[in-house]
Amino acid sequence: MSISSPEEKPFQKVMKVEGVSKAFGGIQALQDVSFQIEAGHIHAVIGPNGAGKTTLFNIIMGAYAPDSGRVIYKEKEIQGRKVHEIVSMGISRTFQNVELFGSLTALENVLVGRHVRTRCGFLSAVARWPWVKEEEKAAREKALEILDFVGLKKTGHSRSVDLPFGWQRFLEIARALASEPQLMLLDEPASGLNAVETQQLGELLIHIKERGVTILLVEHDMSLTMAISNEILVLHQGRRLAEGSPREIQDNETVISAYLGKV
Template sequence: MKDKPALLKLASVSKAFGGVQALDDISFEFDAGLIMGLIGPNGAGKTTLFNVITGAYVPDSGAVSLDGIPIQGRRIQDIVHLGISRTFQNVELFESMSVIENIMVGRHVRTRSGFWSAITRVPAIRREEKALRERAQELLDFVGLADQADRRSGDLPFGWQRLLEIARALASDPKLLLLDEPAAGLNAVETGRLGELIGNIRDLGVTVMLVEHDMALTMSVCDQIIVLDQGCMLAEGLPREIQSNAAVMAAYLGNG
């Protein structure tokens, strides 16, 4: 018997689009403090699963809970507030805004100022704005973009845009950070640094779940791996168990 609920728990989650069963009876759970890998061939349902966890999709059936709190069907902003944030497969920054402003928007759910307080600029709002800027700068230091704060984010090189997107996702103080193919488009050196960064994020106390096609990276950073294939759970276990799992081999390479 555990006295604390799992950080994230999915119970029999299913989601279909038209006739396609994108997720079929997915159940798993994991505790805080881990780096979870989510792998599977193209079309396995990884991104759909991310969209279900973040609230972009509502599952057709089943339950998703964070720290024991059911989250399926809640608004995205409430789920972010509860502590889940994400990055996108194709980096989606606010390109016309500066680097630091991107992170400040990332902290939207942890700040309060609204229309009226913006107009009146009461002292509490000035303080909030100042603290927000400081926090954003800390996050820039953390991902190694400290001296880029005022650059237009769309002008950054691609690798830095990825780092900025991760910093923006961290700005909402998540308990669980979902990274959707963070190494896509990065070179070997950048991928190596990304691996270190993911470790550092875990050391901050943020649980990380990543979808990744770069197997070297996945196997080296992940504590646990979940394998999906055609919307179904295929396997779950330690990286070395997954590597020697016959079903996983078959899914990736075909039944030769």
């Protein structure tokens, strides 16, 4: 996993979102949203339901093309590219409602996550060249290491659908880590978790950050968000309402009134 700690590359922006707008029919989901993500940080996006957070994720991941604006990842424009290209460039994601491969084991889920970092195709799978066996072996070792990293070492051979919900969340993060991303997009990873699991999640995200992975986090759990984020972007009705450190956001009058519905 590449380590690009902030100390080594000061001021480096891993991603710049510039003036992104997106409308669905008459609904303006995002309106001229701009922000930058510092490498090695946890950057949170918060806002009430319908603020445009999920749309933002889908645009970054290539699921939607923006109506206008640019998404720049490591100096390259990525808006409108195919999802699999974006993943192989080093961005990965998890879903708000956990989307695992239910009939596959936990280990296999993580192995599928390594898809873009392996290259065996139809013919080589049948031929089983020596390099294919090597690749498979290395992929398994890596997958086991990642399972261990998220604390699921012992569950490797259980079908993912049989795991408790909290573990499924962690497994999905493991799968997203398997593509060796430099930027991870996590869509409400704490939802459905109990207090203990949320605590563990917070620790895991800090560990991931320490491995040099930048995180873009959408989350409703405010105490978690405030505790681990470096910056917070507040979206409201598709617009950027405020941005700043957790302390600044907590003290921001506009944010408070938007959340309490007194705009």
